[in-house]
Amino acid sequence: MNKPTVLIIDDEPQIRKLLEINLSSKGYAVRHAESGKEGLLLASSHFPDAILLDLGLPDMSGHEVLRQLREWYSRAIVILSVQNGEADIVNALENGANDYLTKPFRVGELLARLRSAIRHSDASTVVQTVETGQLEIDLMARVVRRAGEIQKLTSTEYNLLALLARNEGRVLTHQFLLKEVWGISFQSETQYLRVFIAQIRKKIEDDPNRPVHIITESGVGYRFQ
Amino acid sequence: MAAVKLHPFWQFLIGTASIALLAMVCYALGDSMDQWAVALILLAAVSVLAVLFDIIPVLAAALLSALLLNIFFIDPIPDYKIRDTESALLFFIYLFIALVNAVLTNRLRKQEKKIRDREEKEKTIKLYNTLLNSLSHELKTPIATIIGSIDTLKEIDPEIGSQQRMELLAEMEIAGNRLNKQVENLMNMSRLETGTLKLKRDWCDVNELIFLVIQKLPATDTIRIRFEPDESLPLVKLDGGLIETAVYALVHNATRYTPKQTPIEIVTTYNKENNLLIDVLDSGLGIPETEISHVFEKFYRLPNSGTGGSGLGLSIAKGFVEAHGGTVCVANQAQGGALFRIVLPVEISRLHV
Incomplete structure (x- = not known):
């Protein structure tokens, strides 16, 4: 199998260097672009497996690059953003980005995000069971086990957990979760989400107050791992 | 005294109306009011207006009062002509005092404002210097x-x-x-100072928020935290990110300024006045009473408080809490240690966690 290719679109040479060294050492082929225009060009000529896109570009907004990419590009896009940019991040995720990282980010985190974004953008993989730590979710039989013991979940709880688990490693926004589990008219009813996430944590986490499976991404959403 | 900031049109209206009203009352009282007494009463009114309003509306009120005095009170009434010397004297002295009064008071106020402005500017320069000193140290x-x-x-x-x-x-x-962390602090400070802070209120599980704060602390500090989540606490509507930052600042502050290994307790309560209370109690030495009022000031750090720290954390916490219409305060506990308390007026959800 060929090396997976990653296109980095970022105007900061230091960040590009850092990403390139890390990604090539992990077996990725790396391309980079310094501007949005160049990024769009390289994306269409190389059709990379994943794109790391900085939201703050000199020539055009990262959101615009994302929008234009998503007109034809269906593979993984991970956004790089600055801190305190939750609104920006949510916006990008709603517009088709697969995941995000805030600068400064840890390299381990970057690699994990990229890996799961590439995995999920490949539509051919069908997840049947998700196993992580003591937790096992059988998506075919709709059964959740913790340390081998079956956990009783209500149907809404299960639907929410299954949606998160199917997207293991990826952040899902509040709006997305509400729309998928409760329906489009519930998109702003985040109180349901809070209540159900708390209930699910009581059933699947060893310590619901220090969750290791359903992680809160403040101001953005939840991530299952 | 601070000037009442009203549009000049209203100043005109209120000024002239109050003078007219006062004159009418005096006129209605009839013979019991001597022309000298009326003059003094009107003069007093003009003085009050001079303290409150700008120069032009006050001069207008002064002229009107002189005119009314002449027409309705200086003998013989009602007539604008002045016949005897005493009445003429009264009219001109009145006019003179009223105008001088208006002008002097105005000049005094301008002087006061100049002094205030200068003090303000000096304060800004001092703050700017503190900022530069603190910043260059904290970043360098x-x-x-x-x-x-x-x-x-x-x-x-x-x-x-x-x-x-x-x-x-x-x-x-x-x-x-x-x-x-420092850059984050500075960005938060500038969001507060420039007024670009926008609250994103959303439903929030307070226990989860506190645990997120605890998780962000270094492991050596995490073990010092005592927190019993209150399961009966309702979901509340607030900007989770900002309040998390505020609580973090209080807890982080407690970990820095109390002896290692002493416990720090976090207590959350929802009270009858629809307020969410978040208390951070430490078992350190407390804060000297003379310093307690400065704790939330920008760049303020307790004397001899050791190296590190920019003095921004607590003032950012205060800013974020106040942006929610809440308050944050500090007191020393009777048994020792400081108590920091955040009080947030919040909307609660009927749904229960």
Whole structure:
């Protein structure tokens, strides 16, 4: 199998260097672009497996690059953003980005995000069971086990957990979760989400107050791992 | 006295109306009011207006009062002509005093404003200097650590063992995190100062928020925290990110300024007045009573409070809480240690966690 290719679109040479060294050492082929225009060009000529896109570009907004990419590009896009940019991040995720990282980010985190974004953008993989730590979710039989013991979940709880688990490693926004589990008219009813996430944590986490499976991404959403 | 900031049109209207009203009352009282008494009453009214309003509306009110005095009170009434010397004297002295009064009061107020402005400017300059001092220290220290460590690793690498290498890398990591935190603080401060802070209120599980704060602390501090989540606490509507930052600042502050290994307790309550209370109680030495009122000031740090820290955390916490219409305060506990309390007026959800 060929090396997976990653296109980095970022105007900061230091960040590009850092990403390139890390990604090539992990077996990725790396391309980079310094501007949005160049990024769009390289994306269409190389059709990379994943794109790391900085939201703050000199020539055009990262959101615009994302929008234009998503007109034809269906593979993984991970956004790089600055801190305190939750609104920006949510916006990008709603517009088709697969995941995000805030600068400064840890390299381990970057690699994990990229890996799961590439995995999920490949539509051919069908997840049947998700196993992580003591937790096992059988998506075919709709059964959740913790340390081998079956956990009783209500149907809404299960639907929410299954949606998160199917997207293991990826952040899902509040709006997305509400729309998928409760329906489009519930998109702003985040109180349901809070209540159900708390209930699910009581059933699947060893310590619901220090969750290791359903992680809160403040101001953005939840991530299952 | 501070000037009442009203549009000049209203100043005109209120000024002339109050003079007219006063004159009418005096006129209605009839013979019991001597022309000299009326003059004094009107003069008093003009003086009050001069303190409150701008010069032009006050002059207008003064002229009107002189006119009314002449027409309705100076004998014979009602007539604008002045016949005897005493009445003429009264009219001109009145007019003179009223105008001088208006002008002098106005000049005094302008002088006061100038002094206030100068004090304000001096305060800003002082703040700016503190900022520069604090900033250059707080930013340059970690930068010096990073650059120094890099030089060491680059140049004398073969001579230092892998143990020291790891130590230098760990120092660089700490310095990097510290820089990041400082920049975050500065960005938050500027969001507050420039008024660009926008609240994103959303339903929030307070227990979860507190645990997120605890998780962000270094492991050596996490073990000091005592927190019993209150399961009966309702979901509340607030900007989770901002309140998390505020609570973090209080807890972080407590970990810094109390002896290692002493417990720090976090208590959350929802009270009858629809307020969410978040208390951070430490078992340190408390805060000297003379300093307690300065704790939330920008760049303020307790005397002899050791190295590190920019004095921004608590003032940002205060800003974020106040943006929610809440308050944050500090007091010393009877049994020792400080108590920091955030009070937030909140909307609660009917749904229960």
